[in-house]
Amino acid sequence: MRRTVAEHQAAVAGLLRWSSGYDAGAPEILPLADALGRSLATDVPAPVSLPPFDNSQMDGYAVHAADLEDPSHLAVTDAIAAGSVPADLRPGTAAPIMTGAMLPTGAAAVVPIERAVPPRFHTAADLARPGAAVTVALPAGIPAGQYVRRAGSDIAEGATALTAGTLLGPAHLGLLAACGVGRVPVRPRFRVLLLSTGDEVAEPGTPLAPGTIYDANSTLLESALTEAGVAVTRHRLLGDDPAVLREALAGIAAGSTNLVLSTGGISQGAYEVVKQALADSSVEFSSVAMQPGGPQAHGTLSGIPFLGFPGNPVSALVSFEMFLRPALQQLTGLPAARPVLDAVLTEGLTSPEGKHQLRRGLFRGGRVALIGGPGSHLLRALAASNCLVHVPEGVDILQEGDRVQVTLMGPVPTDPFAVEDVLVLEDAEPASVTD
Numbered sequence: 487m488r489r490t491v492a493e494h495q496a497a498v499a500g501l502l503r504w505s506s507g508y509d510a511g512a513p514e515i516l517p518l519a520d521a522l523g524r525s526l527a528t529d530v531p532a533p534v535s536l537p538p539f540d541n542s543q544m545d546g547y548a549v550h551a552a553d554l555e556d557p558s559h560l561a562v563t564d565a566i567a568a569g570s571v572p573a574d575l576r577p578g579t580a581a582p583i584m585t586g587a588m589l590p591t592g593a594a595a596v597v598p599i600e601r602a603v604p605p606r607f608h609t610a611a612d613l614a615r616p617g618a619a620v621t622v623a624l625p626a627g628i629p630a631g632q633y634v635r636r637a638g639s640d641i642a643e644g645a646t647a648l649t650a651g652t653l654l655g656p657a658h659l660g661l662l663a664a665c666g667v668g669r670v671p672v673r674p675r676f677r678v679l680l681l682s683t684g685d686e687v688a689e690p691g692t693p694l695a696p697g698t699i700y701d702a703n704s705t706l707l708e709s710a711l712t713e714a715g716v717a718v719t720r721h722r723l724l725g726d727d728p729a730v731l732r733e734a735l736a737g738i739a740a741g742s743t744n745l746v747l748s749t750g751g752i753s754q755g756a757y758e759v760v761k762q763a764l765a766d767s768s769v770e771f772s773s774v775a776m777q778p779g780g781p782q783a784h785g786t787l788s789g790i791p792f793l794g795f796p797g798n799p800v801s802a803l804v805s806f807e808m809f810l811r812p813a814l815q816q817l818t819g820l821p822a823a824r825p826v827l828d829a830v831l832t833e834g835l836t837s838p839e840g841k842h843q844l845r846r847g848l849f850r851g852g853r854v855a856l857i858g859g860p861g862s863h864l865l866r867a868l869a870a871s872n873c874l875v876h877v878p879e880g881v882d883i884l885q886e887g888d889r890v891q892v893t894l895m896g897p898v899p900t901d902p903f904a905v906e907d908v909l910v911l912e913d914a915e916p917a918s919v920t921d
């Protein structure tokens with residue numbers, strides 16, 4: 487079956503929505519320290535106002551409302567440290583007050599110590615000197631409210647501090663902590679069982695037999711899924727025997743995972759293990775008008791959603807970015823959507839007819855250079871890139887200076903663009919023929 491990218495995106499999103507059993511409304515309650523990167527399950531109201539009380543923004547003197555016009559001779563009272571409860575301030579006096587300390591009743595403004603005469607706090611020795619009149623002079627005409635942080639000026643008690651679906655970053659967790667919230671309801675993690683197929687695929691760290699390659703996909707996809715907030719279980723490597731794969735899939739208990747994701751074995755070869763093992767199932771094998779990532783499989787196995795990504799590593803990651811990542815975002819609120827930006831091509835390119843091509847690129851300063859060729863085995867080029875360059879269906883050729891859209895996947899270098907700096911990687915073979 488042939489599909490457009492949009493059709494397959496909708497199919498994957500629908501599959502997860504209707505069959506994964508994922509329930510965003512069944513939150514986990516976590517201590518703040520464990521909630522970084524998670525999606526908030528419910529709105530959280532502020533249990534206290536921030537600041538909780540009027541306080542000083544500066545180290546200086548708290549001045550009475552009656553003395554704002556003429557504070558040229560004020561008697562200095564006891565100092566107010568942060569964390570203490572001050573005595574009321576009387577007219578004609580000024581209270582040394584520290585940043586964050588509670589404003590005394592009667593005070594209307596704070597003057598920083600640097601603007602006082604003398605411009606330093608009185609020492610214990612000053613205060614102990616017999617008969618010393620400890621006074622301070624401040625500049626005339628102090629605006630009411632100067633350097634006062636009003637109670638509730640950040641957030642008022644009962645107001646919504648964070649809304650459901652917020653991806654909890656340091657600032658969000660800091661806000662909750664400041665509000666005194668110790669535990670937070672987060673949406674559960676989506677669970678994926680990941681399995682790689684192929685007799686040629688060997689575990690990294692083991693000796694490599696002739697004709698075999700190391701398994702890149704398990705690590706690549708486990709990392710991409712983990713970064714997207716998914717709880718991943720890796721299956722042991724599966725070879726090319728359909729009976730073994732069928733047995734492994736039959737052993738997956740209902741409710742143990744929200745999705746089974748495989749790589750490899752779905753194209754046109756004689757040993758397409760996933761295709762053969764699932765020939766009599768409801769799983770559909772499609773050709774999506776996308777390059778890389780053309781061959782795709784999706785459906786359910788005993789009610790559990792199943793996705794089959796192609797075996798080429800770049801195809802597997804592009805499939806994740808284009809199909810699974812957006813579906814997870816819609817369903818779970820995680821991960822955050824990738825930024826899509828306009829960019830100017832630093833060189834021309836050609837793209838297969840009738841396909842949405844995704845090239846790997848390095849974006850900076852509004853321009854994008856292609857990194858490596860279109861081949862879906864080019865992992866080093868993938869690792870040197872920070873974006874996917876979109877060449878939409880219907881566009882077969884683009885010139886240097888043409889505008890494209892890029893999906894940003896990594897950090898953007900801040901130094902100016904120099905084409906000669908870009909890693910020049912030769913494509914060892916032309917792009918795969920896709921069905």
Ligand SMILES: Nc1nc2c(c(=O)[nH]1)N[C@H]1C(S)=C(S)[C@@H](COP(=O)(O)OP(=O)(O)OC[C@H]3O[C@@H](n4cnc5c(N)ncnc54)[C@H](O)[C@@H]3O)O[C@H]1N2
Binds near residue numbers: 753919
């Ligand atoms: N006659 C045709 N051949 C191919 C077509 C086609 O349309 N007609 N499509 C090509 C495209 S496009 C892709 S993509 C691949 C997809 O193939 P499969 O999904 O069946 O994957 P495999 O054949 O198992 O592997 C493809 C490639 O990837 C390597 N691989 C597989 N697993 C891993 C892994 N875990 N880590 C690293 N590399 C892996 C594998 O050795 C192959 O080189 O089919 C094209 N062929």
Ligand code: MOO
Binds near residue numbers: 780781798
């Ligand atoms: O993913 Mo293939 O291009 O579709 O290599």
